[in-house]
Amino acid sequence: xVQLVESGGGLVQPGGSLKLxxxxxxxxxxxxxxxxxxxxxxxxxEWVSYIGSGSSTIYYADSVKGRFTISRDNAKKFLYxxxxxxxxxxxxxxxxxxxxxxxxxxxxxxxxxxxx
Amino acid sequence: xxxxxxxxxxLSVSPGERATLSCRASQTVSSYLAWYQQKPGQxxxxxxxxxxxxxxxxxxxxxxSGSGTDFTLTISSLEPEDFAVYxxxxxxVWPNTFGQGTRLEIK
Numbered sequence: 001x002v003q004l005v006e007s008g009g010g011l012v013q014p015g016g017s018l019k020l021x022x023x024x025x026x027x028x029x030x031x032x033x034x035x036x037x038x039x040x041x042x043x044x045x046e047w048v049s050y051i052g053s054g055s056s057t058i059y060y061a062d063s064v065k066g067r068f069t070i071s072r073d074n075a076k077k078f079l080y081x082x083x084x085x086x087x088x089x090x091x092x093x094x095x096x097x098x099x100x101x102x103x104x105x106x107x108x109x110x111x112x113x114x115x116x
Numbered sequence: 117x118x119x120x121x122x123x124x125x126x127l128s129v130s131p132g133e134r135a136t137l138s139c140r141a142s143q144t145v146s147s148y149l150a151w152y153q154q155k156p157g158q159x160x161x162x163x164x165x166x167x168x169x170x171x172x173x174x175x176x177x178x179x180x181s182g183s184g185t186d187f188t189l190t191i192s193s194l195e196p197e198d199f200a201v202y203x204x205x206x207x208x209v210w211p212n213t214f215g216q217g218t219r220l221e222i223k
Contacts (some may be wrong), residue, residue, distance in 0.1 A: 047212050095159055106161070107159055
């Protein structure tokens with residue numbers, strides 16, 4: 001069974017940094033692309049970033065480009081999202097999601113709140 | 117960026133009745149469209165992939181159709197657990213955008 005467990009969320013001041021982690025189990029992590037997707041309070045889903053299985057292909061949403069960095073450690077089966085220069089509109093639940101090639105399997109999410 | 121427009125924003129239907137949800141793309145996505153269900157406080161769950169294929173474990177009352185720019189998710193006979201928010205996602209080009217969601221509520 002696919003299990004994705006996010007951690008690292010919390011309260012941070014505007015301009016601050018936070019690093020999210022996602023621990024993967026139940027599948028061959030190194031064979032799958034991964035994504036970060038976020039959901040602001042009471043809002044819809046917003047794709048944030050994608051990383052290919054070997055880290056050679058990476059994409060970012062325009063809203064986070066230059067501020068967020070996605071990475072992965074296939075040996076440890078972890079996905080990461082380094083978030084810098086955080087803004088109030090980055091406040092959201094952040095989900096990591098396995099890309100099965102046909103659709104996404106999701107973790108339960110971690111809350112990030114940017115506020116002074 | 118491809119914009120997905122879902123309609124209606126809210127759909128009120130009685131249990132046992134049929135629900136039809138729409139997703140329209142601003143340009144063709146071929147059949148690279150997925151549907152997700154999200155219940156309050158939960159992560160989304162994949163229902164339909166490639167426009168018309170049910171994901172593993174999804175009941176047969178859920179069906180998807182369409183190609184190009186117009187897609188439909190149909191729930192043939194609503195069960196109490198089906199009342200949730202539904203999102204479409206195009207997987208044709210980057211960024212893989214989501215629609216804004218349709219809230220399916222009990223009438």
